[in-house]
Amino acid sequence: MIPQIATVRVQSRPDRHLRLWIPLLPIYLILTPVLFLIIIGGAVACARYRINPIRALTAGAQMLAGLGGLHIDIKAHHSNIMIKLA
Amino acid sequence: MNEQRMQILEMVAENKLTVDEADRLIAALDDTPTQNQATPESKPKRPKYLRVLVDSRDDGEQTHVNVRIPIQLIRAGVKLASIIPPKALDQANIELQRSGMPIDLTRLKPEDIDELIDHLGDMTVEVEDHENKVHVFCE
Incomplete structure (x- = not known):
């Protein structure tokens, strides 16, 4: 399933941290016109390099769907950054 | 009965x-x-995530990296790689050979890589020295 929410936590100092829950659906909606252009550009590129556009589109959609569950957590010195897609 | x-x-x-x-x-x-009735325990458990844990100590300061990558994302990446045009694969082969890795990517089939991913659950890589530790496993 395509990620619905992104959680970002940034801690620059032990006493200061920022936690954001970003709903991704509005971002997808905002990006829809750009996505349309990307699809057209992708179709042209597929024709140029003789790649099956359906396979490329499927693989791209699977990549996007596979992002759900990605979790990156990095702690260095007193800083901490965490990104989670669900 | x-x-x-x-x-x-x-x-x-x-x-x-x-x-x-x-x-x-x-x-x-x-x-x-x-x-005919296999118990749930007898079925091989398919891994869902690839975990990479890195603990590093540099000048007394500790760095900790914890990455969880969905296996589905790796699978999709492999499928995306399978649509790379043969011309690009040939170039990649040349570069790999130049780097001392004589791997023929054109012979790599998506089914083989799928099977490889299925068996990732058995894999654990652990590299440790006196200050750093890297642990890669599936869960």
Whole structure:
């Protein structure tokens, strides 16, 4: 399933941290016109390099769907950054 | 009703077994999985995530990296790689050979890589020295 929410936590100092829950659906909606252009550009590129556009589109959609569950957590010195897609 | 249960009931009818003994035998049959019914434990558990844990100590300061990558994302990446045009694969092969890795990417089939990913669950990589530790495994 395509990620619905992104959680970002940034801690620059032990006493200061920022936690954001970003709903991704509005971002997808905002990006829809750009996505349309990307699809057209992708179709042209597929024709140029003789790649099956359906396979490329499927693989791209699977990549996007596979992002759900990605979790990156990095702690260095007193800083901490965490990104989670669900 | 299966054959074994029928035999038990026939033995009760012929007074070869008491009702209690038959009850215990039927209960034992219920506990024993048949050949057609595989228990959930017998199925190989497919990994869902690839975990990379890095603990590093540099000048007394500790760095900790914890990355969880969905296996589905790796699978999709492999599928995306399978649509790379042969011309680009040839170039990649040349570069790999130049780097000392004589791998022919054109011979790599998506089915093989899929099978490889399925068996990632058995893999654990652990590299450790006195200050750094890297642990890669599937869960």
